[in-house]
Amino acid sequence: MPRAPHELPTPEEERDLHRRLVERDPVAPSDLADAYLQHLVDWLRRKNLRSIPDDFITEAAGDALVSLMKRPESYRGDTELSLVAYLQMSASADLKNVLAKQQRWTARNISLAAVEVAPDGGKVLSVTDDPADQLVLEEDVELIRNEIMPALRDGLTAEELRCLDLLLECERSTEPYADVLGIGHLEIDEQRRLVKQVKDKLQRRITRGRSRHGESS
């Protein structure tokens, strides 16, 4: 099944390829990879943050193909869904798995300073509950640091600037902010209220800065 680069199989070719996988044709897995691997890598790259490493993208695309090679019955050729659409969905799910795996690894390396006790129930919160958030956050921080920061700093006090730095370091606990703001002697609830006010102010500035950046880019 030789084909030009980036040329996807026709619906008939898709059906034939799937049938061969089901019938345990030994060459079918190779043909499947040849037909779809590059497409899936390109598709995942377009649909996801550029900060996601290439290795993760390639691994997810490969995982989707290997799953189908081993369990071709997982795709039902009689549905409306084309094989390529099925593989794209599968690769997306596999990318989330790869990111989650990476996130679990990262979580083990997060310092205790980035963990705080929730004010209401005393529950310990990690930096993020969504595996993909950390990567999104990292990209946001880069964008803010390099392109939005200069406008952000205008008009902020020295204390607020230090708080902004803490925010960009992904610091979430109240104590460092309270220290910077010189309110460590107040009741903890009052500290949280004042820190929240500053964080909200900074967050509004970041949001405005991002909007302006989005309009200009």
Add this chain to the structure above:
Amino acid sequence: MANHLEALARRLESDPFFVACALRRYADSEGLDEPRLAQALGCTGETLTRLRLCRIPDPTRFKDDVHQIAARFEVNRDAFAQAIRRGEVILKMRPDTPTDHGLLLAARDEDETKPESDS
């Protein structure tokens, strides 16, 4: 594209479902690097990558599967069949292979496999 296929083939060297795994074991046992393995099979490096992505021949139709793969990729059929057989035997002899238990049991005398009686 070739890089992605190559990376995938390399990943699958640890998965006995794929030809890549048996060829890796065979090449290691013979001290062959990839260019020399390709040479032994009578194909190019690019063809070798695609060959490694094939499903391992089914034991119940080994000859047919080998023939089909060899014909498709125009590799030396006898050399390919020998490499796969050798690679699979080496794989089964590895201590961490699940099938190893059966192989070891088969190598013992029947009496040795019987549980000791209380008497």
